[in-house]
Amino acid sequence: MIERVLQLPNGVSIAYQLALRARKTIGLKITAQGLVVHAPKRISHSQLQDILLQKSHWIQQKLHQREAQQVLPMQWQDGEPLLFMGQDIQLSLSRHAKSLPVLLVGDMLCVRSPNVDDPAWVAQRVLQWYAQQALPDFTRRVQLLATQMGEAVTRVALSNAKSRWGSCNSLKQIRLNWRLIQAPPHIIQYVVAHEMAHLKEMNHSPRFYSVLGQLFPQHLQVEKEMKAWSSVLHRMA
């Protein structure tokens, strides 16, 4: 890969990576690292420049779109947008002589305390609130499915895993990532159903998917949707 810069007539410069390949056409790709150009080995600098200038509108549009999709890190400030069961809610911080329990009022998650200027403190209280909402919700879903399946679960616990949404072990213990409580209910239900299906089949065999299909018929569609949610749900540390 060669690092290059495309200068646009309007003064904007766009850095890109150039890969020269045995090919006849030019391919443009927007990746997490930005613009990547695949071009034929013998292309001249000015030929390439001309083509990129012709495509500059498309390139700029795509780069802007990617920027807009990037999830902003949490600031833990008043007005911070949050998600709860798929609903957009807002963090509301107000100074109070003593710390009161965190409370969801309409679409406002109210944190009242003398410590609202301390982002680490606010983060801890908010995460605690999410965990408190998550456990009873997940437990209820597990119990309903367990009854439906004629299975018994010995324990439902929250996990804080970075890369897994849930797990199920041979002791019939189910762990579910607390971050899921931010997602819409059908996403939560899908993950719960997936882990519950492992009570019957400890693998991802066709037999497993037939059990899952009975518990959650739209699983293929939601499995795909899940990928788009991942970065959003991981916004909270």
Ligand SMILES: [Zn+2]
């Ligand atoms: Zn699985």
